[in-house]
Amino acid sequence: MRSPLEQFEILVLQPLKIGGFDFSLTNSGLYSVLILLAIFLLSYLAISKAYLIPGRWQLVAEGFYTFVADMVKQQAGSKAYAFFPLFITTFFAILGSNLLGLTPFGFTVTGHIIITFTLALAFNLGFVFLGLALHKLHFFKLFVPSGVPTVLLPLIVIIEVVSYLIRTFSLSLRLFANMMAGHTLLQILSSFVVAFLGASGLIAVLAIIPFALVFAVTLLEVGIAFLQAYVFTILLCIYANDSLNLH
Numbered sequence: 001m002r003s004p005l006e007q008f009e010i011l012v013l014q015p016l017k018i019g020g021f022d023f024s025l026t027n028s029g030l031y032s033v034l035i036l037l038a039i040f041l042l043s044y045l046a047i048s049k050a051y052l053i054p055g056r057w058q059l060v061a062e063g064f065y066t067f068v069a070d071m072v073k074q075q076a077g078s079k080a081y082a083f084f085p086l087f088i089t090t091f092f093a094i095l096g097s098n099l100l101g102l103t104p105f106g107f108t109v110t111g112h113i114i115i116t117f118t119l120a121l122a123f124n125l126g127f128v129f130l131g132l133a134l135h136k137l138h139f140f141k142l143f144v145p146s147g148v149p150t151v152l153l154p155l156i157v158i159i160e161v162v163s164y165l166i167r168t169f170s171l172s173l174r175l176f177a178n179m180m181a182g183h184t185l186l187q188i189l190s191s192f193v194v195a196f197l198g199a200s201g202l203i204a205v206l207a208i209i210p211f212a213l214v215f216a217v218t219l220l221e222v223g224i225a226f227l228q229a230y231v232f233t234i235l236l237c238i239y240a241n242d243s244l245n246l247h
Contacts, residue, residue, distance in 0.1 A: 031107040035096040075237035079244045091233040098225030111179040120171035131243035178228050182221045189214045
């Protein structure tokens with residue numbers, strides 16, 4: 001039997017090395033391309049024939065558009081609308097990866113810490129550069145809360161700097177851990193189903209219990225896939241607000 005954890009193994013599908021650099025196609029790269037194609041397909045189906053009374057695909061796309069737009073407006077303000085395409089693309093990319101990993105023989109791109117860490121690090125470095133570009137040295141006032149006693153100020157500044165740097169790790173670990181934990185739980189419950197079915201008599205009938213749990217956890221994983229895409233995106237909006245408005 002294939003294990004749900006097998007999709008966390010990076011496999012080289014097509015080796016390719018050019019000038020000492022490795023450009024080999026892996027299953028992670030392949031599914032990343034599939035996710036982008038799915039996003040483009042949804043966008044094309046939504047806007048190719050747009051009507052005043054939206055159709056099925058247009059209604060879905062407009063619903064997600066409004067959902068992310070409201071998120072950006074509430075958490076980062078009107079200044080962040082310039083980065084709205086980046087936020088909505090990130091939301092769809094994470095959601096697509098999470099859902100694609102739940103399909104039979106699928107692969108969860110966001111189940112790898114190197115992917116989530118690189119994504120979080122790129123965003124947080126971008127927010128630092130954005131803050132410096134907009135506010136110059138005033139950006140560092142973000143780490144100096146107002147009204148703090150002078151005696152406690154050095155300690156508070158250190159805490160604020162450390163908490164700001166930890167954002168990259170918290171963003172990446174939260175997404176990675178949730179994807180890994182869900183599939184690990186499915187692996188454990190599936191092994192119980194196989195063990196019960198391998199027995200005889202009444203014990204084999206008891207396989208219905210872990211099987212029902214597998215079904216329930218799968219539904220839970222679908223909800224977590226949406227939730228983690230939402231959490232990742234809304235935290236990006238909050239971090240962008242710090243760079244744009246120095247709140």
